[in-house]
Amino acid sequence: MASADSRPVIPRRPAVSRMVRAITSPYYRYRHAKVLHSLRVGLAMLFSILATTGIDIPHGIWSSVTLLVVIGGLQHHGNIRKKAAERAAGTLLGASIGLALIVQQNLIGSLPLTYVLMAIVAAICAWFAIGSSGYIGLLTAITMCIVAGHGDNVIDVGLWRTLNVLIGIVIALAFSFALPLHATYSWRYGLAANLRECARIYTRLLEGESIGEEEQVRRFLEINRRLVQLRSLMPSVAKEIDVPQAKLEEIQRLHRSVLSSLELLATGPLMQADAAARAAYTRRCGAEVQAVRTMLLATARGLRFGRAQRSGALAEGAAAGVAAQNVSAACLPATVGSTADASRAGAPVADARTTAAPVAGSHAATPLTPLTPLTPLTPATCDSALPLPPDLQGPYWLGQRLAEQVARLRAALCDTESHWNIERHSRILPKT
Template sequence: MKLARILTAPWRAVKNPLFLYQHHRQIHALRVTLAFIFGLVINLSFPIQHGSWMLVTIVVMLGNVPHLGAVAQKTRQRTVGTTVGALAGLLALALYGVSPLLAFSWMSLVILLSAYHAIDKAGYTALTVGITLVIVAGVGDGTVDESLWRTANVALGSLIAMMAASLFPQRALDHWRFLLSDNLRESALIYSHIARRVPLDMGVALGRFNTRLVTMRGLISAAASECEQSGASFELIQRCQRTLYSLFDRMDDIADTTAVVADGGQQRQAIVKALFRAAHGIRFLHPDLLLNVLPAPLLKAQTPGACDWLSAELSQTTTRLCDELLLLMPAILATQRTLLALSQEAAMRGRN
C-alpha cells in the first residue's frame, strides 16, 4: 500500500490544482506540443486529405487558451461556426452552378451577417462562419469533397484539443480562486501596514493587486461555465475587490494626517484576521474559514475621523465578500475532487 502511494505520488502531484496553477505556463506549452505531435502522427499514419486544417485547429483551440472551460467554450463555438460556414459554402457552390452572381450575392450576405455578429458575444462563432464559408466556396472553384474533408479535419482537431485540455485540466476556476486568495492576503497586509502606520510601497502593492484583478476579470466567463454558475456571483466578488482597492488607495492618502481608528486596534485585528482566513479558505477549500463575524464598527462619539469611516466601510465590504464566497463555495467544491482527495489523504496520514 505504501509502495503504491509512493509510485503514484508524482501523478497525484501533477493533478493537484495548486501545482497546475504554479506551473501553468510550462504545462500549457507541453500540452499544446503533445496535441500537435498527436495530430501530426494521425496525419502521417492515415490518408487524410487537407490534414493541415486539423493541425491549425489544434493550435488555434489551445494556443492561447490554457483553461479547460475556455477550451470547451471555444470548441463549441468553432464547431458551430465551422458547421454553419460549411453548409453556407456548400450552398454557395450549388448556387454557382446556377448563376455565379447569385452565389457571390449569397456569400456577401453571409459575410455581412458574420461581420455584424463578430463584435457580439458570439463573435468567434460568427467569425468562424465567415472564414469557413470563404475556405469552402472560394470563388466558385471549390469542391464538395474538399469541403467535407476540411470540416471533418476541424471536427477531429477540436476533439484532440478537448482531449489535450483534459489531460492536465487547468481550470479557470482554480486560477481565479488562487488569484483571489493572493489578493485577499495582499489586502490583509496592506490594511495592517496602513492602520499601524508602518511604511509600505503602496504603489507596488496596489499594482500587484490590480494586475491580479484584471487577470481574474478575463477568467470569469470560463470559471462560471466550469462550475455551472452564472457570472453574476463572480462579478459581485470582483466588485468587492474593486471597493477594497479604492478604500486602500484613499486610506493611504490620508493615513499620515489622520488619527488612528477609534477602537484601539480591535477592529483592525478583526478585519486582518478575516481577510487572512478568507484567503486560506478559498485556496484550500475550507468554507468554515469564511464564517467571520466582524464586530460592529466603533466610531468616535464626536467627529469620527476619515480613517474611522473608511475602516467601517472596509469591514462591511469584507463581510459582504465572505458572504458571496460562502454562497459560491458549494459549486466550487463540486469541481474540486482532486484537491479534496489529496487534502483528506494528507489529513489521514497525519493522524496515523
C-alpha cells in the same frame, strides 16, 4: 529522542508519484498555466499530424489548421465548453455551405453566380460576427472559403477538407479536457493573494511602520492589477461553477470597496500622525485591527486550499476566539468577531457559534453554515471613538467601515462556497 540518522517517519514519495501529484495539483497548474497550455496545444498538433499522415488522408493540413483555430486561443475550461461548441458549429455550417457552392457550380457552371453567392454569405456572416454569435459567423465564412475555394474546387476535395475539419475538432476537444485549466482556481488564488496583501498592509499601519511612497504605489498597483485580472475571469468562472454573474459582481464590488478603504487609510491622517497619536489609536483599535486581519487571512486561506486544514487548527481557533471577544467589546459588527475562529482553519466562512465548539473538540473539518446577517452600528459605538484625537476620528470610522466590508465580502464568499469549492465536489463525487 530519535537519533539524527534515524529513518524518517513518513517515507519520501517516489519521483513518479511526486510528478503526478504536482501536475494534477490545481495550484501547480495555476502557476504554470502558460506552459501547460503551450504543451497541450503542441501535443495536440503533433497528434493531428500523425493521425492524418499516418493513414494518408488527403489535405491533412486542414486538420491541424482547424485544431489551432479551436483550441489555440482557449485556455480556461469555462471558455472551452462554449467557444469550442461555437467554433465546431461554425466550421460545420461553413463546410456545408462550401459543399453546396461546389454542387451548384458543377450543376449550373456560372462563376459570376458563385461569386455573388459567396459575397452574400460573407455579408450575412459579417452581420452575425459583430453580435453575440461572432465566432460562429466568422468561422462559417472562413470554412466556406476553405472548402469551396472560389467555387472552382472539385467535390471530392471539399469532402476531404470537411472530414479533416471534423478530425481537427475532435482532436481539439479531446486535448482541451486533458488537465483543464479552470478559471475558478485563477480567480480564487488571485483574490486570496489580494486579501493576504491587504492584511499585511493593514497590520503595518497599526504597528506604526512607515511605508514609503514608492513602495506603497508599487503594492497598490500590484493589488489593482490582480483586481482587473479577476474582472476578466468572471465570465469563465460563472460558466464553470454555474453561478449567476451578478453574485460574482457583488463579490468584486466588495473586494474593490475593501481596497479603496485600505488605500484611504494608508494615505490619510494616520500615516502623518505622531507617535503619541498612533499609540492612542493602537490602544483603541488594536483588537479590532487584529480581528480584521484574522478574518482576511482566514478567508484567503479558505480560498487557497478550499478545505479546513488540520495543522494548527486548535491554536488558531483559540487565538481567533480571543480576538472575537475583543472585537465584540469594541462594538464592531457582530459578524466580524463571530466568524474569525471558524475560518482560521482554512474553511469557508461560517458563524462561529456553530463551528467554534466542533473545531475546538476535533481535528476533522465540520459542516459550515452561512454567516449571520451583519449587525448595524449601534449608537453606543459612537462613544468609543471619543477618546481619540480629532484628526484620528476619520481613520477610526474608516476602519469600522473596512471591518464591515470585509465581513460582507466573507459572507458573500460563504454563500457561493458550494459552487467555487471545486475540491469539495471532487471529494463528494467518488463517495456518491
